[in-house]
Amino acid sequence: MSKHPPSMRDVARRAGVSLSTVSRVMRGVPGVAPAVRERVQEAAAELSYVVSRNASGLVTGRTGRVAVLVPFLQPWFFGSVLAGISDGLQRAGLDMLVYQVGELRRQPGWTSALPLRRNSDAVITVAMDLSAEECGRLDEVGVPLVLTGQCLPGRAGVFIDDRQGAAKATRHLLNLGHTRVAYIGSEGGSWRGRSSRNRLEGFQSTMVDAGLAEWSVLSTPDHRGGELAMGELLSDHRPPTAVLTEFDDIAMGAHRTLRRSGIPVPGAISLMGFDNHEAAAVLDLTTVDQSPRAIGASAADLTVKILAGEDPPDRHVEMPTRLILRQSTSAPLLSE
Amino acid sequence: MSKHPPSMRDVARRAGVSLSTVSRVMRGVPGVAPAVRERVQEAAAELSYVVSRNASGLVTGRTGRVAVLVPFLQPWFFGSVLAGISDGLQRAGLDMLVYQVGELRRQPGWTSALPLRRNSDAVITVAMDLSAEECGRLDEVGVPLVLTGQCLPGRAGVFIDDRQGAAKATRHLLNLGHTRVAYIGSEGGSWRGRSSRNRLEGFQSTMVDAGLAEWSVLSTPDHRGGELAMGELLSDHRPPTAVLTEFDDIAMGAHRTLRRSGIPVPGAISLMGFDNHEAAAVLDLTTVDQSPRAIGASAADLTVKILAGEDPPDRHVEMPTRLILRQSTSAPLLSE
DNA sequence: AAATCTGTTGAAAACGTTGCCATAGCGGAC
DNA sequence: GTCCGCTATGGCAACGTTTTCAACAGATTT
Numbered sequence: 153m154s155k156h157p158p159s160m161r162d163v164a165r166r167a168g169v170s171l172s173t174v175s176r177v178m179r180g181v182p183g184v185a186p187a188v189r190e191r192v193q194e195a196a197a198e199l200s201y202v203v204s205r206n207a208s209g210l211v212t213g214r215t216g217r218v219a220v221l222v223p224f225l226q227p228w229f230f231g232s233v234l235a236g237i238s239d240g241l242q243r244a245g246l247d248m249l250v251y252q253v254g255e256l257r258r259q260p261g262w263t264s265a266l267p268l269r270r271n272s273d274a275v276i277t278v279a280m281d282l283s284a285e286e287c288g289r290l291d292e293v294g295v296p297l298v299l300t301g302q303c304l305p306g307r308a309g310v311f312i313d314d315r316q317g318a319a320k321a322t323r324h325l326l327n328l329g330h331t332r333v334a335y336i337g338s339e340g341g342s343w344r345g346r347s348s349r350n351r352l353e354g355f356q357s358t359m360v361d362a363g364l365a366e367w368s369v370l371s372t373p374d375h376r377g378g379e380l381a382m383g384e385l386l387s388d389h390r391p392p393t394a395v396l397t398e399f400d401d402i403a404m405g406a407h408r409t410l411r412r413s414g415i416p417v418p419g420a421i422s423l424m425g426f427d428n429h430e431a432a433a434v435l436d437l438t439t440v441d442q443s444p445r446a447i448g449a450s451a452a453d454l455t456v457k458i459l460a461g462e463d464p465p466d467r468h469v470e471m472p473t474r475l476i477l478r479q480s481t482s483a484p485l486l487s488e
Numbered sequence: 489m490s491k492h493p494p495s496m497r498d499v500a501r502r503a504g505v506s507l508s509t510v511s512r513v514m515r516g517v518p519g520v521a522p523a524v525r526e527r528v529q530e531a532a533a534e535l536s537y538v539v540s541r542n543a544s545g546l547v548t549g550r551t552g553r554v555a556v557l558v559p560f561l562q563p564w565f566f567g568s569v570l571a572g573i574s575d576g577l578q579r580a581g582l583d584m585l586v587y588q589v590g591e592l593r594r595q596p597g598w599t600s601a602l603p604l605r606r607n608s609d610a611v612i613t614v615a616m617d618l619s620a621e622e623c624g625r626l627d628e629v630g631v632p633l634v635l636t637g638q639c640l641p642g643r644a645g646v647f648i649d650d651r652q653g654a655a656k657a658t659r660h661l662l663n664l665g666h667t668r669v670a671y672i673g674s675e676g677g678s679w680r681g682r683s684s685r686n687r688l689e690g691f692q693s694t695m696v697d698a699g700l701a702e703w704s705v706l707s708t709p710d711h712r713g714g715e716l717a718m719g720e721l722l723s724d725h726r727p728p729t730a731v732l733t734e735f736d737d738i739a740m741g742a743h744r745t746l747r748r749s750g751i752p753v754p755g756a757i758s759l760m761g762f763d764n765h766e767a768a769a770v771l772d773l774t775t776v777d778q779s780p781r782a783i784g785a786s787a788a789d790l791t792v793k794i795l796a797g798e799d800p801p802d803r804h805v806e807m808p809t810r811l812i813l814r815q816s817t818s819a820p821l822l823s824e
Numbered sequence: 825a826a827a828t829c830t831g832t833t834g835a836a837a838a839c840g841t842t843g844c845c846a847t848a849g850c851g852g853a854c
Numbered sequence: 855g856t857c858c859g860c861t862a863t864g865g866c867a868a869c870g871t872t873t874t875c876a877a878c879a880g881a882t883t884t
Contacts, residue, residue: 157605157630159870170834175872185832200628204606206551207870209542210839216603217585225574226781228766231567238561238588247603249553250586252574267552267583270493270540270840292536294493375770404770430564431767434711434740445562495840506864511842521862543840546869606870 158199167195178203205247217247218455219272221280223254228430232444233278233300233451240452246273246459253280263289274455276300278448281345296458300451302346308458308467310451314347317440317473318354318396321424324438324475325394326362328483330422333359334392335366336381336402338373351398351426367392371402378405386413393484394422400429400439407435407480418482428476436479447471494535503531514539541583553583554791555608557616559590564766568780569614569636569787576788582609582795589616599625610791612636614784617681632794636787638682644794644803646787650683653776653809654690654732657760660774660811661730662698664819666758669695670728671702672717672738674709687734687762703728707738714741722749729820730758736765736775743771743816754818764812772815783807 164174169188176184177192184192195201209215218241222230234250241248249272256262263286268275275290279301282290287304290297299309325333335355338348352368359366369384371377378397382405385391397403403425410417417423425432428441450469457464500510505524512520513528520528531537545551554577558566570586577584585608592598599622604611611626615637618626623640626633635645661669671691674684688704695702705720707713714733718741721727733739739761746753753759761768764777786805793800 161870171871172834172873173832176833179872183832188832200600200605202600202603202605202607204546204870205603206542206545206606207839208872210540210546210841210870211872213839215542225567225571226766228564228567231561231564231570234567234586235561235588238586242588247607248586250570250574250584252571252578256578264536264538267538267541269536269538270542271538271583404767408770408772429767431740431765431770434744434767434771436744497840507841508843508864509862512863515842519862524862540840543869544842546840546871547842549869 158201160201160203162199163192163195163201166199167192215271215273216245217249217272218274218276218452219249219251219266219268221251221253221266221275221277223252223257223278223280225250225252229427229444230278233448236445236448236450237276237278237452238448239445240449240456244452244456244459246456263293268293268295273459274298276451276455277302278451279347281347296455298451298455298458300447303468308454310447310454310469310471312442312447312471312473314350315354315357317426317442318351319358320354320473320475321396321426321440322355322358324477325396325422325424325481326358326364328394328422328481330392330394330484331364332390332392333364333367333394333396334385335368335396335398336371336378336385336406337368337398338377338402339370348398355396371405373399373401375401375405375408378402378407379409380405382406382409386415392421394424394481396424396426398426400425400427400432400437403437403439404429404431404435407437418480420485422481422484424481432476433478438478438481439476441474441476442471443474494537496537496539498535499528499531499537502535503528551607551609552581553585553608554610554612554788555585555587555602555604556612556614557587557589557602558614559588559593559616561586561588565763565780566614569784572781572784572786573612573614573788574784575781576785576792580788580792582792599629604629604631609795610634612787612791613638614787615683617683632791634787634791634794636783639804644790646783646790646805646807648778648783648807648809650686651690651693653762653778654687655694656690656809656811657732657762657776658691658694660813661732661758661760661817662694662700664730664758664817666728666730666820667700668726668728669700669703669730669732670721671704672707672714672721672731672733672742673704674713674734674738675706684734691732707741709735709737711737711741711744714738714743715745716741718742718745722751728757730760730817732760732762734762736761736763736768736773739773739775740765740767740771743773754816756821758817758820760817768812769814774814774817775812777810777812778807779810 160171160174164171174192177189205216220237238248251266274296276298277300281302299307301311303309303311337352356366369381371381397406403423407423415421425437425439428439432439496507496510500507510528513525541552556573574584587602610632612634613636617638635643637647639645639647673688692702705717707717733742739759743759751757761773761775764775768775
């Protein structure tokens with residue numbers, strides 16, 4: 153066995169045909185005699201040869217790769233979206249390049265620091281909350297751009313209606329009979345800008361529509377922040393009977409504070425999250441599901457369609473949110 | 489602006505130099521006059537040109553990409569390891585290709601279904617628990633292989649001592665004074681084969697060394713399984729006073745069962761997990777930390793070193809485990 | 825029997841980059 | 855003033871594919 157990986161030429165020699173024929177077989181294009189085709193496939197298998205995307209990309213102009221941009225990789229949410237994207241791309245025979253741009257993003261020209269230009273066929277962003285200007289810079293790369301977790305006019309994207317999701321959650325609490333409902337949101341600076349605002353608005357407008365005072369506090373975007381914010385709410389002279397949080401991590405922090413304070417959930421205080429974190433089930437946390445994996449899969453499908461040239465009519469895919477009822481919400485105590 | 493991405497030729501024309509010079513500048517090799525160098529960089533910036541890895545890889549034989557193989561993408565653990573790998577690779581200017589091979593793996597020849605051959609410079613596996621045979625097949629690809637989460641003789645890898653970690657956890661419980669300690673492990677079929685066995689062995693040997701009966705039950709590898717297994721333990725005629733689980737998800741399920749049964753933790757039963765799941769902090773779960781992000785970063789560094797040709801003496805990196813003491817463990821009740 | 829057509833195959837020119845070799849300058853030593 | 859050595863630059867052949875076009879055989883038509 154030669155020490156260098158086999159090339160198409162090696163396969164051609166082994167099968168006793170020309171380069172062109174091997175190329176045709178490998179791409180599965182018609183116009184090759186069945187006997188020859190089989191012989192070539194056999195030779196390729198024996199050498200365990202695979203086509204070099206590098207070389208083929210050079211001439212076709214396609215790399216067979218899609219770049220996925222995520223702010224961070226650690227939070228569970230991104231793993232789920234990536235899983236969906238991976239599924240979709242794999243089905244289409246595309247590879248997935250993942251770039252974690254959290255740190256990088258502070259630099260003004262970060263978009264050109266990424267070797268996207270000739271190295272991927274499309275770019276999918278995951279919950280990046282891009283500004284119009286950043287989008288424009290990515291456009292310059294010259295490949296299709298598909299957004300996830302945000303909705304920008306005229307741009308392909310997959311997203312949920314955060315506003316409606318939060319409204320749904322709020323209404324659930326109101327329907328149970330709560331009137332003193334507080335909201336814990338994350339303060340700016342996190343990677344969820346627009347989505348954050350939308351959820352807050354969904355809460356606020358529902359409260360206002362119901363003729364109730366809207367009441368919200370801010371926290372850092374992690375469970376630690378939820379703990380502190382909950383403590384703050386408990387120190388109010390009339391604490392809320394129900395609390396909605398911007399996402400599950402915050403709710404989980406709040407849950408901890410309640411548990412430590414010996415306040416029964418949902419007995420004294422009903423608690424709701426948002427996202428359906430994998431750990432939410434364990435905490436029996438009522439929440440709003442947004443199935444990130446489906447979002448990812450949908451984004452991948454959209455990308456594949458765009459790459460195939462079939463410009464789909466609905467370049468905006470809105471994924472549904474579902475209320476997941478668990479044991480952390482109930483009607484308020486009658487004494488109230 | 490031309491509709492096609494700029495090539496090195498365009499930059500050369502704009503800067504009034506030859507292709508070779510541009511190539512030298514882009515690669516940062518010495519032997520170019522400072523004035524010319526600056527002029528070329530300027531021209532490249534104006535065209536927002538980036539080198540095509542496709543083309544350069546074709547001649548250098550290096551792709552500038554590393555393939556990362558994970559069984560699944562969804563569980564939090566993989567996101568963390570990927571984050572670490574991404575950090576390390578980014579620092580070295582390498583791109584990260586991610587392949588989710590969970591489903592694919594059932595097929596016997598799955599390793600050749602991946603376009604690794606000429607498309608990546610190295611392969612990192614994450615908690616794949618590969619057999620020697622599978623490793624051999626990946627060797628055939630002809631690129632360095634770095635394992636993560638498993639230790640195979642003669643192979644580069646980063647891992648933790650699962651056995652010792654479990655032993656450490658068990659000893660913690662014994663030191664608290666517990667004598668009836670049960671272990672909930674996952675039954676086979678999950679992606680954690682060797683690691684699973686090692687943790688069990690660590691528990692068993694520590695118990696035996698202490699002259700105590702080892703007592704373990706199996707569950708499915710998720711929190712659901714933990715719930716059921718805990719229920720099973722509670723129905724014993726003399727339930728345990730402490731429970732160690734193979735990993736945090738199981739512990740979180742067990743915690744739920746305890747909470748629902750009104751059994752105080754750690755009052756009546758002490759509970760321990762393993763892994764330091766991001767949600768473990770919220771549950772106040774005592775656990776064993778294995779900082780997956782550091783594992784990933786370490787694997788990436790190792791890979792970069794191997795690619796640089798400097799064969800590091802310690803191709804086996806053992807990462808430390810740390811006991812994280814929280815509020816889910818305490819001494820058993822005196823009445824026992 | 826000549827002409828046309830159809831289906832298969834091979835030869836050669838791209839693609840965008842890097843590596844090697846040649847060459848043009850230019851300063852200093854003889 | 856010639857020769858040497860040095861540095862900065864350009865030219866050209868790779869790299870491994872795809873693509874276009876031409877060539878060829880055999881079958882069918884005229």
